[in-house]
Amino acid sequence: MIHLIDIHKSYNLNTNPLHVLKGINLSVDEGELVAIMGASGSGKSTMLNILGMLDEADSGTYTLDNTPIVKLNETKAAQYRNKFLGFVFQSFNLISYKTALENVSLPLYYQGLPRKERQKKAKEQLTKVHLGERTHHVPSELSGGEKQRVAIARALVTNPMVLLADEPTGALDTKTSYELMALLQEINDQGKTIVVITHESDIANMCKRIVYLRDGVIVEDKKIKQKKAKDYVE
Amino acid sequence: MFKILFDRDTWQEIFGSIQKNRLRTIVTIVGVLWGIFIYITLSGAAKGLDNGFDRQFQNVAINSMFLWAQSTSMPYGGVKTGRNLQLKMEDAQYMYNRIPELQYIAPRNARGIFGSAAPRVVRNSKSGDYSIYGDYPIFTKIATKFIYDGGRFINQADIDQERKVCVIGERTQSELFEDDENPIGGYIRISGVFFQVIGVHKYVPGGGFESDSDIFIPFTTFRKLYNTGDEVSWFALAAFDDADILAVEEDVKTAMRSKYNVHPDDERAFGSFNLGEIFNRVIGFSKGMNLLSMIVGVATILAGIIGIGNILLISVRERTKELGIRRALGATPKEVRSQIILESVFLSLTAGVMGIVLGSFVLAIINALTADSSTFPYTNPTVPLSYIAAALILMITLGTLIGLIPAQRAVSIKPIDALREE
Numbered sequence: 001m002i003h004l005i006d007i008h009k010s011y012n013l014n015t016n017p018l019h020v021l022k023g024i025n026l027s028v029d030e031g032e033l034v035a036i037m038g039a040s041g042s043g044k045s046t047m048l049n050i051l052g053m054l055d056e057a058d059s060g061t062y063t064l065d066n067t068p069i070v071k072l073n074e075t076k077a078a079q080y081r082n083k084f085l086g087f088v089f090q091s092f093n094l095i096s097y098k099t100a101l102e103n104v105s106l107p108l109y110y111q112g113l114p115r116k117e118r119q120k121k122a123k124e125q126l127t128k129v130h131l132g133e134r135t136h137h138v139p140s141e142l143s144g145g146e147k148q149r150v151a152i153a154r155a156l157v158t159n160p161m162v163l164l165a166d167e168p169t170g171a172l173d174t175k176t177s178y179e180l181m182a183l184l185q186e187i188n189d190q191g192k193t194i195v196v197i198t199h200e201s202d203i204a205n206m207c208k209r210i211v212y213l214r215d216g217v218i219v220e221d222k223k224i225k226q227k228k229a230k231d232y233v234e
Numbered sequence: 235m236f237k238i239l240f241d242r243d244t245w246q247e248i249f250g251s252i253q254k255n256r257l258r259t260i261v262t263i264v265g266v267l268w269g270i271f272i273y274i275t276l277s278g279a280a281k282g283l284d285n286g287f288d289r290q291f292q293n294v295a296i297n298s299m300f301l302w303a304q305s306t307s308m309p310y311g312g313v314k315t316g317r318n319l320q321l322k323m324e325d326a327q328y329m330y331n332r333i334p335e336l337q338y339i340a341p342r343n344a345r346g347i348f349g350s351a352a353p354r355v356v357r358n359s360k361s362g363d364y365s366i367y368g369d370y371p372i373f374t375k376i377a378t379k380f381i382y383d384g385g386r387f388i389n390q391a392d393i394d395q396e397r398k399v400c401v402i403g404e405r406t407q408s409e410l411f412e413d414d415e416n417p418i419g420g421y422i423r424i425s426g427v428f429f430q431v432i433g434v435h436k437y438v439p440g441g442g443f444e445s446d447s448d449i450f451i452p453f454t455t456f457r458k459l460y461n462t463g464d465e466v467s468w469f470a471l472a473a474f475d476d477a478d479i480l481a482v483e484e485d486v487k488t489a490m491r492s493k494y495n496v497h498p499d500d501e502r503a504f505g506s507f508n509l510g511e512i513f514n515r516v517i518g519f520s521k522g523m524n525l526l527s528m529i530v531g532v533a534t535i536l537a538g539i540i541g542i543g544n545i546l547l548i549s550v551r552e553r554t555k556e557l558g559i560r561r562a563l564g565a566t567p568k569e570v571r572s573q574i575i576l577e578s579v580f581l582s583l584t585a586g587v588m589g590i591v592l593g594s595f596v597l598a599i600i601n602a603l604t605a606d607s608s609t610f611p612y613t614n615p616t617v618p619l620s621y622i623a624a625a626l627i628l629m630i631t632l633g634t635l636i637g638l639i640p641a642q643r644a645v646s647i648k649p650i651d652a653l654r655e656e
Contacts, residue, residue, distance in 0.1 A: 054562065054650040074645075075566040082564020093559045093653065097254045109243055110564040154563070 001193055002028040002051065002162065007060035009046055020046045021057070022216040028162075028195065033188040033226070035204035036197045038213035044197050045166065047213070051195065052085055052164050053077045065161050082110055086155025090167035092147040094139040094154075100126060101135040104154045111158065125153040129183060145176035149183065156187065163187070163194045169203055175233070181206045182229035248577050255549070259581070262545045266538035266585035266629070267592065273531025273625060274593025274617055279600070280523040282615025287516045289613050291509075297479045298376050299508045301486055302468035303494075310497035319494055319503060321466040329469075332489040335477035338375045341466040343368035343456050348467075353425040355449065357410040364406055364447050366424060368456025376472045378438075379450075384418050385433025392432075392452040399455075400429040405447040407434050424449065427459060479510030535586075535628065542581050543636030546574060550640040557644050558652020571641040578637025582629045590622060 009021040020043045038044045049055035062069040094103050105122035129149040169177035204210050206229050212220040252259050303319035326339045346352030346365030355364050411417045417431045437446030473482045487504050496503040597615045604612045
């Protein structure tokens with residue numbers, strides 16, 4: 001599904017080049033639930049940005065479902081993001097003046113889907129994240145966990161190949177975090193490939209595979225026995 | 235592009251982001267609204283003034299002038315300076331022969347103006363002093379006389395038979411006749427001679443020395459009554475529409491100088507008053523007003539639209555994150571750009587339409603207030619539809635152009651930078 005081969009990325013800060021990614025090789029298969037762990041500055045966010053086509057690698061190749069992701073202009077990148085990827089952010093990044101339903105249907109709007117169909121799909125997706133009752137609330141009327149679930153619904157509504165989650169539990173308390181992870185596991189069990197960036201080991205342990213990043217290289221890549229988040233919620 | 239324009243969702247997106255900050259939207263709209271309001275009101279007012287001047291001049295031929303004789307100011311042909319000159323009937327034919335541009339020549343005589351004593355007019359126990367004019371029917375070709383129903387102006391038969399008939403003014407009627415009395419057919423005594431009233435003329439303000447109490451009698455009757463012989467007080471002359479009245483004025487005076495043996499350079503021997511020249515000046519003035527109102531209006535619209543661009547720039551900055559989210563979710567730069575531009579155009583147009591409505595409203599009020607005033611040169615202040623269309627097109631164009639700046643800015647921020655957690 002995802003193939004990263006020898007990815008290098010450096011930033012020029014005050015003429016001092018900062019080498020962030022120093023040759024990343026990573027393959028993610030369909031249906032995996034991968035946690036990417038690392039201290040701040042280890043390059044995990046940069047890696048996610050490259051995976052999310054928000055940023056481009058200096059060298060190396062990135063293939064997503066046999067599509068080479070190379071030399072994208074903004075328009076093409078926007079279309080690929082819309083078609084292939086779903087984003088979940090630490091700070092939810094919902095549009096504050098739109099209701100949950102409108103937020104979820106926004107990616108479909110950019111796909112050019114007719115309005116009725118968008119609303120139907122968005123409603124279904126909100127039901128899937130157990131928010132079927134709160135579709136007409138704006139984000140400020142929702143709790144943190146609910147907001148993140150709206151964000152997940154928004155990420156999934158286009159039925160993307162990969163769900164990219166950047167510290168999805170970073171702004172949530174432990175109980176809500178586990179509830180959210182339970183939801184992600186549920187989605188993963190239905191076959192969705194998910195990449196989660198986190199620095200919390202208990203969250204990482206709820207994934208099926210952990211990739212440790214340090215100073216721009218992968219230091220460890222192991223499959224683990226997944227801990228079911230449901231067991232912690234009760 | 236058109237698909238975007240007629241898509242309900244596009245407008246929902248636009249309303250959504252506009253409603254986000256209502257106060258700012260309203261203030262922005264007021265800026266442009268004010269501009270278009272000024273533009274509409276000013277050009278409407280200019281048009282009203284224009285119409286008003288037109289009305290002032292509607293009863294006189296634009297290409298007309300008056301000519302009268304004064305006294306020489308230069309010695310010539312052995313005659314010393316200060317010789318008094320008197321226009322004669324035969325001058326009319328002389329001018330027709332010499333100056334082909336002349337269409338009508340109406341000789342006039344008068345008592346009661348320019349210092350001569352007004353004759354006494356008497357009817358039964360009522361009397362008054364009114365100006366008396368001796369006229370030919372052709373005079374109405376130069377200065378229209380509106381005669382009330384049932385009456386008529388002097389005709390050729392009156393002239394030929396030297397009839398003792400007269401056309402009186404509205405004021406003369408009200409002062410000499412009872413309210414419920416029909417003056418037509420009635421008799422009044424002018425300088426001791428009875429005249430039959432054949433018409434009442436409506437007084438139309440429009441400069442000049444005439445008034446609502448003037449009495450017109452046939453030129454030939456006047457001549458007999460006051461024993462003026464061949465003398466003419468002044469000529470009213472009208473040139474053909476395509477003639478240059480200023481040149482005609484000069485030609486007429488040159489011709490008269492040569493006829494009366496006056497020095498060719500003697501400017502003061504004959505006096506003249508050129509309506510065409512006055513009219514041109516007035517037209518020039520109202521054209522200037524028009525231009526001024528257009529410049530002021532367009533400049534104000536421009537200022538307002540720059541305000542919109544400014545506000546949108548701020549709003550784009552505030553919405554950096556939102557736009558980043560949208561792009562992460564798959565909005566292409568083109569979609570982001572057209573959304574911002576549409577917001578700009580929409581704001582401009584809304585403000586514009588409101589300004590047009592408000593401006594028309596004010597014009598309607600002004601119109602209602604000035605409708606009864608016949609002396610104030612202001613009639614029917616309107617703005618041509620083409621002006622309004624031009625203003626709308628201008629606003630759409632400027633709105634698009636000014637929207638390009640914030641739109642480009644919105645697109646130039648990379649989604650990754652927009653989304654970066656602070």
